[in-house]
Structure formats: structure tokens, C-alpha cells
Amino acid sequence: AAGVIQSPRHLIKEKRETATLKCYPIPRHDTVYWYQQGPGQDPQFLISFYEKMQSDKGSIPDRFSAQQFSDYHSELNMSSLELGDSALYFCASSTGLPKDEQYFGPGTRLTVT
Amino acid sequence: DAKTTQPPSMDCAEGRAANLPCNHSTISGNEYVYWYRQIHSQGPQYIIHGLKNNETNEMASLIITEDRKSSTLILPHATLRDTAVYYCIVRANTGGGNKLTFGTGTQLKV
Numbered sequence: 001a002a003g004v005i006q007s008p009r010h011l012i013k014e015k016r017e018t019a020t021l022k023c024y025p026i027p028r029h030d031t032v033y034w035y036q037q038g039p040g041q042d043p044q045f046l047i048s049f050y051e052k053m054q055s056d057k058g059s060i061p062d063r064f065s066a067q068q069f070s071d072y073h074s075e076l077n078m079s080s081l082e083l084g085d086s087a088l089y090f091c092a093s094s095t096g097l098p099k100d101e102q103y104f105g106p107g108t109r110l111t112v113t
Numbered sequence: 114d115a116k117t118t119q120p121p122s123m124d125c126a127e128g129r130a131a132n133l134p135c136n137h138s139t140i141s142g143n144e145y146v147y148w149y150r151q152i153h154s155q156g157p158q159y160i161i162h163g164l165k166n167n168e169t170n171e172m173a174s175l176i177i178t179e180d181r182k183s184s185t186l187i188l189p190h191a192t193l194r195d196t197a198v199y200y201c202i203v204r205a206n207t208g209g210g211n212k213l214t215f216g217t218g219t220q221l222k223v
Binding site for chain 1 (some may be wrong): 151154158162200211213217
């Protein structure tokens with residue numbers, strides 16, 4: 001079965017650079033979520049999109065922005081990168097109600113040096 | 114979303130049933146109990162969820178107490194591949210996207 005695809009899988013950037021992470025949801029899933037997991041921490045919700053509109057926002061820095069495109073893929077844009085942005089970034093997709101099971105991608109490991 | 118409490122770690126012998134408890138005493142009537150697990154650095158994986166009735170699927174069983182203030186995830190025959198952090202998450206299901214709020218979870222070692 002098709003799964004959530006994230007690219008790139010690994011990314012190394014320097015401080016103050018920008019990064020773009022991409023997420024391709026499972027076909028026919030209309031909702032996309034982004035989560036950040038720092039070293040030794042639990043995943044934290046960043047932002048979500050439903051039918052290409054932002055549906056919820058968590059503790060996402062103002063330096064980050066995201067959008068969902070007409071083909072339902074999503075991109076997380078991160079600017080002015082800081083050392084503390086080094087983390088695993090997971091994308092998840094779901095079909096929404098009634099079950100709303102979220103299926104996670106393999107993650108993008110971002111390292112900021 | 115209601116807060117949950119889980120033991121930080123548990124051990125289970127291979128082939129035995131793993132019973133992972135979760136307390137959610139402030140759960141509201143419209144909130145579901147979800148279980149996810151995360152095998153080291155992989156994306157979290159959906160296991161099961163329920164509202165008030167017990168649920169079973171190919172991975173696990175979910176037992177919810179009658180007052181809904183606690184639940185138990187049961188892995189009937191644990192294997193080494195079940196070693197992971199297990200998260201119990203309580204959440205309402207409203208339209209347009211429902212985020213998951215991960216707590217500290219239970220590290221299960223098989």
C-alpha cells in the first residue's frame with residue numbers, strides 16, 4: 001500500500017540558511033499534519049491543512065511557513081535556521097472523519113550546523 | 114484535549130501479552146482514546162482507537178473502563194519488533210483535522 005512520502009530524508013544546512021521540506025500524502029487523503037521531534041523529545045504538532053486550507057496551528061515559529069497545494073502535497077518552509085531547529089520533521093496524512101487515523105511518513109532529519 | 118498518564122517504562126517477555134495502562138481521568142464525553150507507537154526514530158504508527166466500547170484489530174486490543182477514566186492496550190503475543198514507545202492520546206474528533214498531542218509515553222522493552 002502507498003505510504004506518506006517525505007523528501008529529502010536528510011538535510012544539512014548552516015545557520016541562517018533556508019530549508020524546504022516536502023510531503024506527499026497517501027492518495028485520497030485530504031488532511032496533512034506536520035510534527036517536529038527534537039533529540040530525546042516527543043513529537044510536537046506544528047501545523048495542519050485540510051483541503052488546502054490551514055486548519056490548525058501549534059507552536060510553529062514565525063520563521064516557518066507551510067502550505068498545501070492543489071495536488072494535496074505540502075511543503076514546510078523554514079528560514080533563518082537556528083541550531084535548535086535540528087530535529088526530525090514528520091508529515092502525516094489522514095482521510096479525516098470518522099476514523100481520522102494519521103499515517104506518518106519516515107521523516108526528514110534536519111541538521112543545522 | 115484531556116491529559117493522559119502512562120508509566121515511563123515496562124518490560125515484557127517475548128511471546129507474552131503486554132498490557133499497557135493509561136489514565137485519562139479528565140476525558141470528555143466526545144473524546145476518543147487513540148494509541149500510537151514509535152519505533153526508534155521512525156514515524157509514529159497508528160495502533161487502535163476507541164470511544165467507549167472495547168476494540169480489537171490485527172495489532173492489538175483496547176480495553177476502556179466503563180467510566181472511561183482509564184484504558185489498557187493489549188499486545189497479545191509481544192515480539193522483539195514490538196519494542197517501542199507507546200503513546201496514549203485522548204482527542205476529540207471534529208472536522209477539518211485533529212492534531213495529536215503526544216505525552217511522554219511508555220517505553221516498552223520486549
